[in-house]
Amino acid sequence: MKNAVIPVAGLGTRLLPATKSQPKEMLPVGRKPIVQYIVEELIRVGIDEFLFITGPGKTSIENHFDINHELVQSLREKGKEEQLAELEFDRFHVQYYYTRQRQLLGLGHAILCARSFVGQEPFVVALGDSLIGLNAQSDIVQRMQRCFEAHACTAVIAFEEVPEHEIPQYGIARPKSNDVFFEVLDIVEKPEREEAPSNLAVAARYIFTPKIFEALDRTGVGKGGEIQLTDAIKLLIEDGERVYGVRLNSNEHRYDIGNFESYFRAFIEFALVDEKYGASLREYIDTLKGS
Ligand code: G1P
16 A cells, blocks of 8 residues: 545634644644654555645645755755754655645545545545654554455544543444454444444544545535545445454554644643653643642
8 A cells, every 4th residue: 555645625723823824734743743743654654655635725734745955955054964854754755746625525525536646546544633642653554454454345444432522523433343453333423422333433544445436426415514534434334345443552542633622732742752852841841730
């Protein structure tokens, strides 16, 4: 598997005013913007072609993955090796593609924009506002690839158990078993707590074969008046296609950077493990606790 699709077209309204003129995917968590962690996570598991589904106001994402020759030149002339090393990510031997979702009709519609890029190959979808694991060190996509191959799946989805009150924020699965790799018998987008089939929430990483596009073609408007990816997955299950889930490990939290509460938490956790400043930040926080 070499292709990944990263939808980044959302307006980020829950993070205003921070996201008024910059994409939420470019907000820093510790030292790096969110989207850089996601690309690095996927490069580690062998992805080397990235398609970003973008929208208006998202060009800083393209700029971030470009090589800024003037900046490199200036740092080199000044002998700033440490800062130069921080720019190494833009020399990765991978290819970036960008296309615009011209109407904001939902996540399902965003994925449909990837159809000709993907062709006949299976591909990864990584949502541009979620980090998996501290410092994004998770290998969840590799485990999902193993499941995809072992069970000849049409779709594999990452899941995390969430507290009851968070159930209405996510796609929720009905699992066939308690195994780490489990068959998904049903999936519902953002159910009420009473109607939820479990507390297993879609955790922002998916693998699909191109059959998802045929399902998306048949998917009507769903929750929130949008074309929901979850509804297309439900159609795959109803068609008898094999859809599996993979659970995140207990030490592998999913950081959803969709609102300030979880953004603040993620920033602090990542900053606390920063090699250079983590220890002194911890001391500083301790002094605040005493005041
Ligand atoms: C989307 C999906 C939802 C999933 C969530 C997090 O919702 O529709 O099923 O659980 O991402 O992965 P959104 O956060 O875009 O509202």
